[in-house]
Amino acid sequence: MTIQEEQQEIIADFEYLLNWDDKYEYIIQLGKELPLIDSRYKTEDNLIRGCQSRVWLHADFLDGKLSFTADSDAIITKGLVSLVIKVLSGHTPKEIVDAEITFIEAIGLSSHLSPTRSNGLLSMLKQIKLYALAYQAKSVHS
Amino acid sequence: MTIQEEQQEIIADFEYLLNWDDKYEYIIQLGKELPLIDSRYKTEDNLIRGCQSRVWLHADFLDGKLSFTADSDAIITKGLVSLVIKVLSGHTPKEIVDAEITFIEAIGLSSHLSPTRSNGLLSMLKQIKLYALAYQAKSVHS
Amino acid sequence: MHDTTTISDPALNIEHLRKDFPILDQTIYGSPLVYLDNAATTQKPEAVLKAMDDYYHTINSNVHRGVHYLSQRATEAYEGSRQKIADFINARHNHEIIFTRGTTEAINLVAASFGKKFLQAGDSILVSAVEHHSNIVPWQLICEEKGATLRVIPVDDNGELILHDLHRLLEGVKLVAFNYVSNSLGIINPVKHIISTAHSYNIPVLLDAAQAVQHMEVDVQDLDVDFLAFSSHKLYGPTGIGVLYGKEEWLNQLPPYQGGGEMIKTVTFEKTTYNDLPYKFEAGTPDMAGAIGLGAAIDYILGLGIRNVRQAEHNLMTYALDTLQDVQGIRFIGKADSANRAGVISFLVGDIHPFDLGEILDKQGIAVRTGHHCAQPVMDRYCIPGTVRASLAVYNNREDVDRLAAGIRKAAKLLLG
C-alpha cells in the first residue's frame, strides 16, 4: 500500500468510531499493544523532547527503505505514533519526504499537529522527515 | 485683605467674564502688564522647570511677611502667576502655609493645577509653600 | 451530582456573579465548559471589558505630556488606576506602584536594576524550590552576568519549604525572592516568617504574588515586603499589564531599567537626568487601556469583597479536596489543606501521563492545565513529568468540581481500561 492508501484505510477505520471516546479507546488500545522500540534504542540521542510528552524514535535503513520504531511516555501520543509508523515505515526516503500526513487531522486529533502545543508527536514527524531527507540526499549522491 | 478675600475678589471678577476667550484675554492682559521680576533674579537658581513652561520665582522676607516676584516664558502661565502673587504676596509664612489656592480651579483653569500636566505653575505653588514653610520654621525657632 | 443552587458562601451568589463572565456559558466539543485553568489566566467580568471599551470610545489619548482635554482625561484615568492599586495592596504612596507587562517583567526589572547596583561576584540570591520560571530565570541571568550564585530554599515531600536552615542559607545573600502562593502546588508559604528573618539581616525581599492577590488580602505594609509583583490577567484584569510594588526607599536607589519617553527629566546627547518615581521605571507609552482595565478589575473584586472571595474559594477548595480524594488512584502533589492552599490543586492519577489525562478531560469540556506549569524544578524534585492542575476562581462552583471528578473517572477508565 502507498502511504496515501495506508492513511485512507485508517481514516475509514475511524469512520466507524462515532464517538470521541470510541476513537480514543482505539488509539489507546494501539498505544498499549506492542513495545514499539527496542529498549537499547531508548537513548537520550533518540529522545525527542516535547513540551508535554516525550517520544523516542529509531530509524533503520534497509534495501532502500526506511523503517521506524518508536515509543512515548504518553499513551495517546504512543497510539498515534504507532499509526504514524504503520503509515510511514517501509517506504523509500523520497516517498516519506513527499508524504503529507493528513490522517491525524482527519480523525479529529489535529491538536497533536499544532506547533503551538509543541508536543512530541509533531516533533517526531519532523524528525522522520529529516531522516528521510538525509537518506534521500545520500542516495542521490551515491 | 486676607488670602481668602483676595481669591474671592478674583473669582467675582471672573464671573463677569462669560466666555472662555474673555477670561483668557484678561489673564493674558495680566500676563503682559508688568515685568514681574527684577532681571537679576532671573537666575538658574530661581528657575522652576515645568515640562511645558518655565517659571522664575524670587522671594523677599520683610517685617514678618513674604513677598514674591516671578516671571514665566508662557504668557497664560505668567498671567496666572501674577494672580497668584497678588493673592499670596504680603502675607505671613503661616498664612501662606495654611492657604488653600482655590481660585484657579474656580475660574476654570484647573488643568494648570493638575500634576499630570506637570507645568510650571503647579511647581511654583509648591515652591512658594516651601519658602513659607522654611520661614515659618525659622520664626518658630528664633 | 450536587444541587448547584446551594451556594456555599452566603455573602456571594456565585450563580449570579457567573453572569458577569459570559465566556463561561459555552459548550466545548458538545459539553458545557468547565474552566479550571484560572491559575494560568482568569476570565474577565463585563465591567473590565466595558471600562476599556469606554476608554477607547471616549478619552483614548497619550498620557502625561498632553495639554489637551483628552490627554488630561486619559492621564487622570491612568493615574486613578495607579491609586486604586496602591489602595488595594495598601501601599504607602501611589508612586510605589510601577506598571509593568506582568509579574515576569516586574521581576526582571528588579533583577536587572537591583543586580546592576547591588550584586557582586560571590554574592547570592535566594529563591525557593517551588518557584515559577519567572522567578528563577531572571535571577540566573543576572547572577551569571555578575558572577553571583543562586541559592535555593529546599522543599519537603509535602510541598512545604524547609526553613530550619534559613539563617545559614541567608549568609551572603543580597536579596530573597519567593512566591506567596506556589503556582504548581497551591501552597501558601510562610511569608511573614521569611520576610522578618531576612530583614533581621537587612536583606530585602521580593514577593511573587502572582497567585496570591486574586485569592486573599495582601497588605504590603503589614507584610513589610520590599518588592511585590503580580499580573493583571490572573486577577480578572486584561492581559499585558501587571504591577511592581516597591518601597519608595528601594525604588529610589535602583537605577532605571528601560530608557525612553516619560522616564526622563531632561535629555541631551551628553547627559540625561531621570524622572521621579514612578515614571523613572515606566519608559515609553504605557498600556493606558490595560491599566484602566486593571483598575476596573480591582473595583470588581472590592465590590465582591476580597474576604468574601477568600471565603467562597476556601469553601469550594474544601469541597474539591474532599470530592477528588474519593477518585481512585489520585495523588495530590503538595499536601496542604484548604486553609493553607489557594486556588490550585495539582494531582496525578495512578501512572496516567498528565498529558493523556488533560486531553481526555478537554474532550469532556473541562479545561485544566497539564505539564510542569513553568515550574520544572518542582517536577524534578518529585520525579514526575508534570501534574494535572485544576485551579479555581471565584466564579467556579460545585458543579465544576463534580464535573471534574466525573471527568477524571471517565478518563481513568478509558486510559487504564
Add this chain to the structure above:
Amino acid sequence: MHDTTTISDPALNIEHLRKDFPILDQTIYGSPLVYLDNAATTQKPEAVLKAMDDYYHTINSNVHRGVHYLSQRATEAYEGSRQKIADFINARHNHEIIFTRGTTEAINLVAASFGKKFLQAGDSILVSAVEHHSNIVPWQLICEEKGATLRVIPVDDNGELILHDLHRLLEGVKLVAFNYVSNSLGIINPVKHIISTAHSYNIPVLLDAAQAVQHMEVDVQDLDVDFLAFSSHKLYGPTGIGVLYGKEEWLNQLPPYQGGGEMIKTVTFEKTTYNDLPYKFEAGTPDMAGAIGLGAAIDYILGLGIRNVRQAEHNLMTYALDTLQDVQGIRFIGKADSANRAGVISFLVGDIHPFDLGEILDKQGIAVRTGHHCAQPVMDRYCIPGTVRASLAVYNNREDVDRLAAGIRKAAKLLLG
C-alpha cells in the same frame, strides 16, 4: 470653510471611514473635537475593539502551553496575529516578529541584548540628531555600562540629516539606530541610503519605524534592515503592544532579554536552556488581547489599502501645508514638502509660546501636542522651547485642517492681540 464632502482621494471615503472611529464624534468645551495628536496615539476603529472583545468573550486563555480547547484557540489567534504582522512588513519568517510593549521596549531589547554581546569599551553606537528619547536613552544606558560612546548624525536647518560625513561617522560603530520618520519634524529620512552605507561596513541597522508603518508601505526585505521597531497604538491598534522585527540571523545571535515562562526550553537551578525564536524573547504571559487587537488593526489598514492611506494623507498634508502657510507669523520647524513628510507638521507662530498656543487651541476643541515631543535634542538644536505639533491620521479631513488654521488665528489674536 471648504466643503468637507469633497473627498481628496477617490479611493477612500474619509467621511465614511470616520464612522469607524466614534470617539471623533464628540464635543470638547462645546466645540466638535478636532483630533490632530495622532503621532502621540491614534484612535482605534470599531473592528479592533470588537476583535479584543470577541477574544475575551470567547477564547480568552493562556497561550502555548495549554492542552485544552480554549488555550489552543487563543494560541492560534495570537500566532495568527504574528503572521499578519510578518506579512504586513514582509518579514521572511514569522519567528522574526517579537511582541513587545511598544517601540520603546523593542529598542531597549536590542540595546540591552546586542550591547551585552557585541558592545565593548571604545565602541560607538550611531544615532541621528532627530531621534525620539526612546531611541537615545536606551543607547545611553548601554553605552554607559559598556564604556562605549554615542555618536550623532547631525541635522541641518531644514531638518534633513547631514550625511556627507557618514563614512567617517561610521568608524568604530557597532550599530546604527535612527528613525524612518521623525516624530518631531515629520521628515522621512533617507533610510535606504543610510542602511546600505552602514552595511558596506557590515554594521547592522535598527530602524525606529514608530512614525512610518501607519503612513506608508514598509518592507523589511526591500529595506534590508536588520531590526525594526514600531508601536501598535500609533497604528490604530491597542495600547501596550508593539513589535520588534529582527533578521533571524541577528536574533539568533542575541542573548535573551528578560527571563521567565515561555522563553525557556528546560530549567534547572544549575542550567537553563532557551527556547527558539520568537519565544526566546517573549518572557512571561504575553498580551494576547493586545496582539489580537494589533492583528485586527493591520487587517483594517490592509482593508483600506496602505497605498490609499498614503495617498489620502499625502493629499491632506499638501492641503494642510498650503493652508497653514497662509497663517501670519507661522514658521515650520522642519521644512520638508508633503512628498518627504509623513503625518507631522511642527510649527511656531511669532514668538508665542507653544504651551499658550496649545491651550487656546484646546479650548476650541482642537487637540494638538505642544512641547519637545520627547525629542529634546531637536528643540535644543533649533534653540526653541518646543513646537506645536499637528499630526494627521487617515480619518482627518480638510475640515480638521481648516479648524486648525482658524484656531491658530484666533489664538494668535488673543495672545498677541
